[in-house]
Every structure is written in structure tokens, then in C-alpha cells.
Amino acid sequence: MLLLVLAGCPTVQPARVTQFQQAADSAHTQAQATFNAINALITEDEINLVITKDKLQESDVQVILSQSDIAKWDKAFSAVDNYCKSLQALLDANLSSDVQTSIVGAADQLKNLDKNAVPDPVISTAFTEVAGLFTQAKAQSDAMKIAKQADPNMQVIFQAMASAIGSDASGATVWHTASEHWVDRMGKVEDAFHRNYDEFQKVHATTPPSSDEQAAFAAKQRLVVQNYIQLRDLRDAQLQALSSLQQSLLGLAEAHSALARGSASDLSTVLSSLQADLDNAKSLYDKFKALSTGKAATNG
Amino acid sequence: MAESNSSLTDLYNTLVEEHDQINTLRANEDDDDMRDAMMNEMMEITHRIDLVQSQLFTEDSDAIDNAVAKVDTAKGALDAALGSITTLKSFVNACTAFLKIVDSAIDLAKKLP
Numbered sequence A: 001m002l003l004l005v006l007a008g009c010p011t012v013q014p015a016r017v018t019q020f021q022q023a024a025d026s027a028h029t030q031a032q033a034t035f036n037a038i039n040a041l042i043t044e045d046e047i048n049l050v051i052t053k054d055k056l057q058e059s060d061v062q063v064i065l066s067q068s069d070i071a072k073w074d075k076a077f078s079a080v081d082n083y084c085k086s087l088q089a090l091l092d093a094n095l096s097s098d099v100q101t102s103i104v105g106a107a108d109q110l111k112n113l114d115k116n117a118v119p120d121p122v123i124s125t126a127f128t129e130v131a132g133l134f135t136q137a138k139a140q141s142d143a144m145k146i147a148k149q150a151d152p153n154m155q156v157i158f159q160a161m162a163s164a165i166g167s168d169a170s171g172a173t174v175w176h177t178a179s180e181h182w183v184d185r186m187g188k189v190e191d192a193f194h195r196n197y198d199e200f201q202k203v204h205a206t207t208p209p210s211s212d213e214q215a216a217f218a219a220k221q222r223l224v225v226q227n228y229i230q231l232r233d234l235r236d237a238q239l240q241a242l243s244s245l246q247q248s249l250l251g252l253a254e255a256h257s258a259l260a261r262g263s264a265s266d267l268s269t270v271l272s273s274l275q276a277d278l279d280n281a282k283s284l285y286d287k288f289k290a291l292s293t294g295k296a297a298t299n300g
Numbered sequence B: 001m002a003e004s005n006s007s008l009t010d011l012y013n014t015l016v017e018e019h020d021q022i023n024t025l026r027a028n029e030d031d032d033d034m035r036d037a038m039m040n041e042m043m044e045i046t047h048r049i050d051l052v053q054s055q056l057f058t059e060d061s062d063a064i065d066n067a068v069a070k071v072d073t074a075k076g077a078l079d080a081a082l083g084s085i086t087t088l089k090s091f092v093n094a095c096t097a098f099l100k101i102v103d104s105a106i107d108l109a110k111k112l113p
Helices: A002-008 A014-050 A067-091 A093-113 A122-167 A174-203 A210-262 A264-299 B006-029 B033-113
Strands: none
Touching: A002 B006, A002 B033, A014 A067, A014 A174, A014 A210, A014 A264, A067 A122, A067 A264, A122 A174, A122 A210, A122 B033, A174 A210, A174 B006, A174 B033, B006 B033
């Protein structure tokens, strides 16, 4: 009867808790990479601005995503990780089998003491099975109850993280701030292209350029355009990685909600989608790093 | 963003709007010196956007930090539940040992004439 009851109830699946924990760990790693990349982007632009001035102050090169704030994100991910470990410990299948193992061990000891006993452990066998099921049911019941109680705060954490990151040019988010920096960087290249053209036109206002001069000018402008395209690709990679990270954080919120409901099919679907988002975010950051390295090599 | 200061958000949006407007003008400007001046202004505005973003990020991080304490409470509840299961295990061991003795006694009773 107990088996039938357990089969019908929603349960917190240990394997899904492991998947959720791993997904949270991946998102943490991606968040750390994100913050480092954004701070580096902003610092480089701060330097480009301050070198045009007559004096230097600390506010000119302020760290925008501060280490003390980043530490709060680290602490949050750490708390989620510890919560998952405790949930796993409670749901550990070995716990109920440990009970059964110690029961069998006790039975063996007694068997050795009483040489006249005929092995017919009807009552203790039945008790062993029920005890195992009972501890499993209790662990499930406690886990489900606590996961449901924790869920509202899990939602707050992951929704707040997702909101801070953002995914498009709407709202005051890290995504939007990064986007404005790329507008400046690409704008400077547009200006360089325009200035080159104007200067070439001025020089050759009365005398047409030779074919060599024309070719040299075209080569110069080609380099500017190639630089522009590199910046565009860097921008797209970084902004897509940010969007993907935001989706991953929203996915974590949804995954915990499904875990707390004990819905195996919902959680499985969400976790698969979440893993795909995290893999996508990682590949975009790898692409961003590769492009950045290539650009640095070209610029010498 | 989680419960961000609406004044800061308004300031951020104003700065972005200004930045984007100047950018549009710059892109259509033919005079190179004017373009450079506009770009310099854009960079100054972007720096202010960064400073406001920093404040907003601090607010978002505080909201996250406030929720963490309650997750730690959930972990504590899980550890307590695990402790009660362990106690249950000891109880079950003791019961089983007793029942094994009962089984042995029943076996012996079966053999009694």
C-alpha cells in the first residue's frame, strides 16, 4: 500500500537535484567570466577617455561592478550549492539502504549467537522493508516541504540576478551598459573612416589621385572596415553571452520551482533547456575570447 | 532590476537617451571636428552611465544578499531533517534487534514439543 502511495505522489528526484546543482555551478562560472569581461571593457574605455584630459582622478577609473558586490553573488551561488548538497544528503538513496544494511548486520550477529535458531526472520524481514520505505517516505516528505518553503527566495535570487544582467536595450542593465560602450567603440571607427575619406578628397581636390594613391587609400580604408567588423563580432558575442546568461538564470528559477513541485517531467524539460543555454553562453564567451585574442595579435 | 531606486533608473534612462540622440546626430554630421566633439561628449555620457550602473548593481546585489539568508535557513532545516532520519535509523536498529530476538524465540517455540 505504501509503495502505491509513494508511486502516486510527486517526489523530489535526487538525480534532478544533482542536475540543478551542476547548472547553478555553471551559471556561477559564467557570471564570474561576465563580470571580469565587463569590468575590462569599461576600464579600457575609461583609460581612452581620461588620457584626453589634463588630470587624473580615481573616479575616472572607478571599478563599475565592484568586488564587494560580486562577492554577494558568489555568496548567493555558494548558499544554493550548500542547499543542494543538504537536499541530496537527505534524499540519498543509500540512507534507506543503510538502514537495511544495519538491520541485516544486526540479524547476522544474532544468528551467530543462537545456534539453535532456524533462519525464518519473517517479522524482522517485514519490518526491514517497511522501515526502509518509511525512512524514504519521510526523507521525501521533508525534502518536498523544505524545497517548497525555500522556493520563493530562490525565485527572488535568480530573478534579481537575471534582471541585473538584462538581455536587450530596455532598462538599466549590464547588457544595456555594455551595448552603449560598443556604440562608442564602433562610432570612433566610423569617424576614422569618414575623416580618412575627407582628407583624401581634400588632398586630391584639384589633381586626381594616381592608381597607386587610390590603391593605398583603398587598403587603408579596408583595414578600418576590417577593424569595424571585428568590433561588431566582439560586440555581438559579448551581448549574446549576456543574454544567454540571463536566460540561464531565469531557467534556474524555473528549475527550482519544478523541483519544489516534485514534477519530474517539468524539471527534466527545464533542466535540458537550461543546460543548452549554459553551453551556448560558454561557447559565446569562448568565441569572444578568441576574437579578442585575435584582435590583440593584429594590433600588436 | 530588483527594487532599484527609480530615481537612479530614470537618470540612467535619461543618460542613455541623450547618448543615443548625440550618436544619431554624429552619424549624420559631415564636419569631422564636430564629429570628434560629439564622440567626446558621448564618451563622457557613457562614463556617467557607468557610474549609475555601478550604483544600480550594488542595489541588485543587496537584494540578492537579503534573500540568501533565507536559503541558509532552508539548508538548516534540511540538515535537521537529516538528523532526525539518523535518529530514526538508530531507533530502527534497536527495534530490529529486538524483533530478531523475537523471531528466534518463535523459532525455538516451534521446536518445543
